[in-house]
Amino acid sequence: MSQQGETDRLVETTDRPGGPDPEMQDPAxxxxxxPVTASITTLGVRGExxxxxxxxxxxxxRRRSLALLGSLAAPLKLRLVLLGFVVVVSTGGQVxxxxxxxxxxxxxxxxxxxxxxxxxxFAVVATYVVVAIAGAVLTAWYTxxxxxxxQAILFDLRKRVFLHTQRLSLEFHETYTSGRIISRQTSDxxxxxxxxxxxxxxxxxxxxxxxxxxxxxVSLDPTSGLVLAVSLVPLWFLIRWFQTNSQTLFRSTRVTxxxxxxxxxxxxxxxxxxxxxRKESRNxxxxxxxxxxxxxxxxxxxxxxxTFDPVLVLIGNATLAAVxxxxxxxxxxxxxxxxxxxxxxxxxxxxxDPAQELAMFYNGYQSASAAMEKISGVLEERPSVxxxxxxTRLADAHGKMDFDGVEFAYNKGKVVLPxxxxxxxxxxxIALVGSTGAGKSTLAKLMARFYDPTRGSVRLDGxxxxxxxxxxxxxxxxxxxxxxxxxxxxxxxxIALGKPGAERHEIEAAAKAVGAHxxxxxxxxxYDTDVNKRGGRVSAGQRQLLSFARAFIAxxxxxxxxxxxxxxxxxxxxxxxxxxxxxxADRTAVIxxxxxxxxxxxxxxxxxxxxxxxxxGTPDDLIAGTGRFAQLHAAWRDSLV
Numbered sequence: 001m002s003q004q005g006e007t008d009r010l011v012e013t014t015d016r017p018g019g020p021d022p023e024m025q026d027p028a029x030x031x032x033x034x035p036v037t038a039s040i041t042t043l044g045v046r047g048e049x050x051x052x053x054x055x056x057x058x059x060x061x062r063r064r065s066l067a068l069l070g071s072l073a074a075p076l077k078l079r080l081v082l083l084g085f086v087v088v089v090s091t092g093g094q095v096x097x098x099x100x101x102x103x104x105x106x107x108x109x110x111x112x113x114x115x116x117x118x119x120x121x122f123a124v125v126a127t128y129v130v131v132a133i134a135g136a137v138l139t140a141w142y143t144x145x146x147x148x149x150x151q152a153i154l155f156d157l158r159k160r161v162f163l164h165t166q167r168l169s170l171e172f173h174e175t176y177t178s179g180r181i182i183s184r185q186t187s188d189x190x191x192x193x194x195x196x197x198x199x200x201x202x203x204x205x206x207x208x209x210x211x212x213x214x215x216x217x218v219s220l221d222p223t224s225g226l227v228l229a230v231s232l233v234p235l236w237f238l239i240r241w242f243q244t245n246s247q248t249l250f251r252s253t254r255v256t257x258x259x260x261x262x263x264x265x266x267x268x269x270x271x272x273x274x275x276x277x278r279k280e281s282r283n284x285x286x287x288x289x290x291x292x293x294x295x296x297x298x299x300x301x302x303x304x305x306x307t308f309d310p311v312l313v314l315i316g317n318a319t320l321a322a323v324x325x326x327x328x329x330x331x332x333x334x335x336x337x338x339x340x341x342x343x344x345x346x347x348x349x350x351x352x353d354p355a356q357e358l359a360m361f362y363n364g365y366q367s368a369s370a371a372m373e374k375i376s377g378v379l380e381e382r383p384s385v386x387x388x389x390x391x392t393r394l395a396d397a398h399g400k401m402d403f404d405g406v407e408f409a410y411n412k413g414k415v416v417l418p419x420x421x422x423x424x425x426x427x428x429x430i431a432l433v434g435s436t437g438a439g440k441s442t443l444a445k446l447m448a449r450f451y452d453p454t455r456g457s458v459r460l461d462g463x464x465x466x467x468x469x470x471x472x473x474x475x476x477x478x479x480x481x482x483x484x485x486x487x488x489x490x491x492x493x494x495i496a497l498g499k500p501g502a503e504r505h506e507i508e509a510a511a512k513a514v515g516a517h518x519x520x521x522x523x524x525x526x527y528d529t530d531v532n533k534r535g536g537r538v539s540a541g542q543r544q545l546l547s548f549a550r551a552f553i554a555x556x557x558x559x560x561x562x563x564x565x566x567x568x569x570x571x572x573x574x575x576x577x578x579x580x581x582x583x584x585a586d587r588t589a590v591i592x593x594x595x596x597x598x599x600x601x602x603x604x605x606x607x608x609x610x611x612x613x614x615x616x617g618t619p620d621d622l623i624a625g626t627g628r629f630a631q632l633h634a635a636w637r638d639s640l641v
Contacts, residue, residue, distance in 0.1 A: 065372040068379065072153045079149050086142045087204050093135030095212040098346040100128045102220060105339030150196030154189065161185060161375060169385040170450040176378075182265055183258040184378055188371035191254070195361075195368035203361045206354030217347040221336060224323050224344040228351065231319035235355070238315065242308050249301050250366030254374065256294040263287050316352030323348040385452050391469035397476035398461050399426040399557035399588035401447060405456035408442060416442045417611040420456070426557075429589040431602035431619070433629060439611040440592045444562045447590060448479040460558070478556035482563040484547035486538070491520055492527040494546055498554035510553035516545035558588045596633055605629060 073080060104124040165173075165181055218225035267274055267283050274283060324345050330336035403422040409415045416439050424430055432440040445451050446458050449465045457464045460476060478498075486494050495510055496502045507527065511517040519542055523529040531538055531546075538546070544564065551559065581601055591602060599605060605622050607615035607629045615627050622629040 061373045061376075062369065064376045064380065065369060068372065068376045069153075072156050073149075075156075076149055076152060079145065079152075083142065083145045083149065086138050086145060088208060090135050090138030090142055091205055091208040091212055093131045093138065095209065095216055096131050097128065098343040098350075099216055099220065100124055100131070101346075102337070102339035102343035104128075105337075105342065109339075147197065150193070153196060154193055157192070157375070158185065158189060160379060161189075164379050164381075167383055168381055169383045170445070171384045172381055176381075180258060180262055181378075183261040184375055187257050187261060188254070188374050191364070191367045191371040192375075195364045203358065203365075206358045206361065209354045210351055213347050213351045217344050217351070220340050220347070221327070221344045223330070224327060224348065227322050227326055228319060228348060231315055231322070234315050235312075238308065238311055242304065245304055246301070246366045247369075249297065249304060251370040251373075252297045253294070253301060253367065254370035256290065256297045258374070259290045260287070260294050263290055312352065312355055316349070316355070319352065320345065320348045385449055387470055388467050390467075392463050392467045393469050394461060394463055394472040394476065397472065397557040399476070400424065400461050401558060401588060401590075402459045402462075403443075403446075403456070404459070406446065406453045406458060407455040408446060408451065408453050410442075410451075415454075415611070417446075417453075420611065420613075422606075422613065424588055424590070426461075426588055427586055428604060429584050429591065429602045431599040431605045432590060432592045432608060433594075433596070433599060433605060433632065434608035438608040440608055441562055442611075443608075444479060444560045444590060444592055447558070447560055448477055449473060475554075476556060477558040477560070478551045478554050479560040479562060480547055480551045480564040482544075484540070484543040486531045486543055486546060488530070488532070490525075490528050490530055491523065491546065494531060495527075495549045495553060498550040498552070502553055506553060507549075510549040511546075513552050514545050514548040516542070516549050519545070556587065558590075559584065561589070561591045561593070563592055563594070607632075 104121060109121065161184055214225070214228060217228060263283075263286060267287070274280060324341075327336055327341040327344060331338055331341050401422075401424040403420050406417055406420040407415060408417040408420075420439075420443075422443075432443065434440055442451075446453060449458070452466055457466070459465065460468060460473070465473060487497070492504065492507050495507045498510070499506065504527070508517060511520055511527075519538075520527055520529075523538075548564070584601070589602075591598060593599060599619055602619060605615070605617060605619050606613050607622070607627070609628070615622055615625075615629050617625075623633050624630070
């Protein structure tokens with residue numbers, strides 16, 4: 001079963017309880033992904049992609065990206081050494097051609113004309129052919145080696161991004177939208193792939209080719225080498241101008257590309273809301289604006305190359321002309337052989353050939369560099385709910401929950417729970433009631449350790465959740481939310497997520513306990529029916545029943561239901577309540593519900609307002625009183641008449 005979607009972890013059974021998943025922990029990757037410099041966020045205050053980096057930040061971003069690339073290449077040292085040897089030898093073979101031609105014209109040809117000695121000529125031709133064949137074979141070998149190395153690096157990087165984003169806490173995912181995560185895994189990694197697949201070949205071969213060509217030219221004729229050295233001055237200024245401008249422009253293309261992807265993903269994900277509220281025309285204008293920004297950014301890049309390429313060709317042609325003119329006068333004067341002039345002219349021309357390829361490499365490099373900055377920024381993020389350094393094991397949990405002096409704020413200065421105290425005995429079912437924003441869901445998130453309290457502690461059986469082994473906590477605490485997410489796969493697969501390896505009879509028993517068995521059997525293939533993307537083949541209420549079955553089969557000690565019955569109709573809700581009464585017999589449960597019919601099964605009702613408990617008692621006692629719950633119950637009862 002493929003686990004796709006922006007919530008690639010089981011919300012109802014684990015719901016990102018905090019630290020890394022021990023079963024998916026990759027120590028090498030975690031160490032490599034650790035920040036090597038001070039943290040730099042690539043997002044603005046509203047979560048948008050940043051472009052306004054200072055020079056110091058840009059330098060640190062590049063250093064961070066290089067550190068990440070170095071960690072990816074570290075396990076491939078032997079392959080890289082072999083690759084380096086092959087590329088040096090193959091490039092040397094390619095550069096040897098003009099030198100062999102010069103020797104043949106200046107030495108072998110006179111032997112043929114003066115002494116009718118063909119052996120030197122045959123030797124030169126044979127050497128040229130052997131070198132050409134060896135160079136071709138080594139180039140092919142180099143290409144295969146480079147491709148394997150690049151694929152190994154990409155495989156490692158994709159895995160790191162996927163595993164790391166799963167480990168990050170809920171706070172990160174509520175800020176860093178799914179569209180941006182998808183952009184990291186698609187367009188950004190594609191840019192890096194293009195660089196590794198072809199760009200590095202251009203860089204390594206180009207630099208070596210230019211270096212070997214310059215060495216060969218100077219060896220044949222130092223005077224022509226001086227002419228070439230003079231041409232390097234305008235070439236250096238041209239490259240520096242290109243580097244300075246392209247860095248900003250390519251970063252802009254990555255940012256605008258990410259905005260296009262984010263808007264597209266959000267529109268397609270929320271297509272029902274888009275069509276329900278007739279947002280198509282507004283989306284057209286917004287998306288058109290993002291696409292226009294992307295077009296403008298790419299146009300600026302094309303204009304940059306439109307200047308760079310012609311100037312580069314001009315410098316190369318001027319250098320070739322200077323070498324030929326200077327060498328021609330020296331041939332006439334008898335200080336330079338004709339073969340040597342031909343060779344240095346070929347070398348002067350070939351010297352600038354890789355320069356254009358290097359410019360194309362720099363094109364890909366800037367794009368990949370900007371992408372690497374984004375990816376390294378994600379990998380540098382640390383979970384706001386970290387795994388304990390020395391986890392405390394709790395093999396046999398009982399389900400006692402305690403909030404001691406808990407204070408919590410999503411943002412500084414906006415406290416949601418001020419000095420909150422609550423003690424829930426093991427096996428007790430508590431219903432949380434209150435108006436929207438009272439702090440009920442926040443309380444549930446703290447119990448499931450999606451967040452850690454700002455002050456105070458939340459304890460399970462006397463153990464602070466911050467110290468508890470994540471595996472034990474996941475087994476002990478399960479949360480079912482209003483959003484019942486189903487993964488691609490069969491109904492049985494989705495239920496079994498609560499207990500990997502569960503037998504079919506266990507799956508069916510869990511479905512029967514929540515009243516889901518009947519509708520499952522009515523599906524085309526029963527428990528083997530593919531629920532399709534995001535559970536499209538079942539209704540919202542049926543998805544919720546499956547999420548209940550998933551939680552039931554997990555057999556937790558603490559069960560949290562956060563508006564979990566909101567999508568159920570009245571008959572389905574009654575079936576679920578019957579299943580709940582059976583399941584919650586010996587378990588601690590916290591039920592958050594606006595439907596007061598769901599509250600009836602609770603042993604205790606807590607009414608919350610502004611992050612505080614204003615009423616606490618049994619349902620019957622509170623209904624008989626004159627407080628807030630009695631008023632809510634009376635209004636609900638009148639609505640049924």
